[in-house]
Amino acid sequence: MTQQPIQVIGGGLAGTEAAWQIAQAGIPVILHEMRPKRFSPAHHTEHLAELVCSNSFGAMASDRATGLLHEELRQLNSIVITKADEHAVPAGGALAVDRGQFSQELTETLSSHPLVEFRRGEVPAIPEGIVVLATGPLTSPDLAEDIRRLTGMEYLSFFDAASPIVVGESINRDIAFMASRYDKGEAAYLNCPMNKEQYLHFWEELRKAEQTELKDFERETAKFFEACLPIEEQSLRGEDTMRYGPLKPVGLSDSRTGERPYAVVQLRQEDKAGQLWNMVGFQTNLRWGEQKRVFRLIPGLENAEFVRLGVMHRNTFINAPQLMHPTLQFKQRPNLLAAGQLIGTEGYTAAAAGGCLAGINAARIALGKETLTLPPTTMMGALFEFISSASPKHFQPMPPNFGIFPELGVKIKNKQERYGKYRDRSLADLAHWIRNS
Numbered sequence: 001m002t003q004q005p006i007q008v009i010g011g012g013l014a015g016t017e018a019a020w021q022i023a024q025a026g027i028p029v030i031l032h033e034m035r036p037k038r039f040s041p042a043h044h045t046e047h048l049a050e051l052v053c054s055n056s057f058g059a060m061a062s063d064r065a066t067g068l069l070h071e072e073l074r075q076l077n078s079i080v081i082t083k084a085d086e087h088a089v090p091a092g093g094a095l096a097v098d099r100g101q102f103s104q105e106l107t108e109t110l111s112s113h114p115l116v117e118f119r120r121g122e123v124p125a126i127p128e129g130i131v132v133l134a135t136g137p138l139t140s141p142d143l144a145e146d147i148r149r150l151t152g153m154e155y156l157s158f159f160d161a162a163s164p165i166v167v168g169e170s171i172n173r174d175i176a177f178m179a180s181r182y183d184k185g186e187a188a189y190l191n192c193p194m195n196k197e198q199y200l201h202f203w204e205e206l207r208k209a210e211q212t213e214l215k216d217f218e219r220e221t222a223k224f225f226e227a228c229l230p231i232e233e234q235s236l237r238g239e240d241t242m243r244y245g246p247l248k249p250v251g252l253s254d255s256r257t258g259e260r261p262y263a264v265v266q267l268r269q270e271d272k273a274g275q276l277w278n279m280v281g282f283q284t285n286l287r288w289g290e291q292k293r294v295f296r297l298i299p300g301l302e303n304a305e306f307v308r309l310g311v312m313h314r315n316t317f318i319n320a321p322q323l324m325h326p327t328l329q330f331k332q333r334p335n336l337l338a339a340g341q342l343i344g345t346e347g348y349t350a351a352a353a354g355g356c357l358a359g360i361n362a363a364r365i366a367l368g369k370e371t372l373t374l375p376p377t378t379m380m381g382a383l384f385e386f387i388s389s390a391s392p393k394h395f396q397p398m399p400p401n402f403g404i405f406p407e408l409g410v411k412i413k414n415k416q417e418r419y420g421k422y423r424d425r426s427l428a429d430l431a432h433w434i435r436n437s
């Protein structure tokens with residue numbers, strides 16, 4: 001029986017990697033890319049894996065989150081990271097590339113692979129058979145509509161209005177206290193109390209803080225998001241707007257004084273282990289440096305370490321915790337897989353990582369083998385475990401970070417030393433996984 005080709009839709013970072021992994025497993029693959037017949041608002045070339053903004057794949061050191069992801073991808077023979085290494089340009093500690101050469105060579109490598117058929121043109125609906133969806137944050141409208149038909153209206157988002165996420169151990173617990181408003185249910189929030197003077201200072205600084213420029217297509221989308229106002233926009237509407245919104249102090253008393261604070265910033269637990277905390281209602285367009293400066297004025301967050309800063313931008317992504325397994329298969333259709341920004345991972349390297357696992361598993365389905373989950377102690381495994389098990393109600397995209405890792409057996413206070421141990425454990429576990437899969 002001749003092998004039906006697997007179809008990969010989208011020739012971005014995730015789709016290019018997925019097609020490569022499938023072809024390397026000996027399975028024919030059709031890679032669909034709509035450019036240059038149709039362009040997304042952010043893409044400008046006809047090449048595969050176009051880097052739409054910065055040319056950096058993040059920090060290179062393997063005891064940093066992206067650096068560890070690079071190492072893991074090297075172990076898995078990723079074509080994206082191989083070509084990034086080959087076309088690297090000096091960028092301090094980051095892995096940055098000559099974007100033109102990088103994309104051009106990936107295009108040539110994939111197009112000349114005997115098992116890859118490269119088809120230019122938009123795919124408006126999800127085909128039958130084994131399919132990997134990798135159409136990214138700017139998925140074409142017809143296909144997005146078809147994904148919505150498959151998954152249900154409420155499981156597809158078009159805009160990412162995400163608040164910053166803070167590492168739990170960087171929050172000052174001498175100031176922040178656990179409580180829910182009116183003591184309802186379990187105490188699920190960390191509360192940072194402010195007195196009047198602290199609040200007014202914070203309000204003044206927030207009003208003055210510098211914002212990022214929205215692109216035209218993002219400004220259009222943002223118009224539909226009046227319900228989710230950026231925190232700085234709320235500050236501009238008046239001195240008390242935030243105190244009647246996300247910073248309202250009602251139903252809370254400061255555990256140290258027993259009194260109601262003037263204002264309260266709440267942080268909601270983001271992961272099962274309670275290592276990550278989301279600043280409730282702090283979706284923002286502020287520049288990243290400004291977010292750090294102004295949000296560290298909040299009592300309890302003086303030394304806050306952010307794993308993700310707030311963003312508001314156009315971003316098509318599915319509710320992965322509701323819809324997907326950590327193998328990157330859809331629960332309702334196991335021969336349909338997805339990867340990249342579409343499943344709620346964030347960043348170039350994470351997109352390539354998703355493409356890598358989705359490609360490996362798509363090929364295994366074609367070969368009649370069981371699909372695989374990566375060890376949760378690896379950065380890839382932890383990321384896919386997170387996106388498939390986070391709270392569906394509050395799901396927002398997540399970049400690679402050490403906050404999503406299972407803890408080590410021993411407590412190591414020194415962060416750099418701890419991250420080094422995470423790295424050692426990850427690379428050993430991945431090598432073992434590769435030998436046994």
Ligand SMILES: Cc1cc2nc3c(=O)[nH]c(=O)nc-3n(C[C@H](O)[C@H](O)[C@H](O)COP(=O)(O)OP(=O)(O)OC[C@H]3O[C@@H](n4cnc5c(N)ncnc54)[C@H](O)[C@@H]3O)c2cc1C
Nearest residue numbers: 010012013014034053054123135136140340341347348351
């Ligand atoms: C404006 C913008 C700037 C960003 N900047 C950065 C950054 O600087 N650094 C970073 O790490 N991350 C950045 N990101 C986030 C993200 O990492 C990138 O978008 C990344 O390219 C995602 O990879 P992907 O493979 O999921 O999607 P993409 O790289 O976008 O690839 C998806 C591909 O699918 C194609 N496609 C879409 N619909 C169809 C269809 N129906 N049929 C056929 N083809 C289709 C598209 O043309 C595209 O080539 C940015 C995102 C956006 C939107």
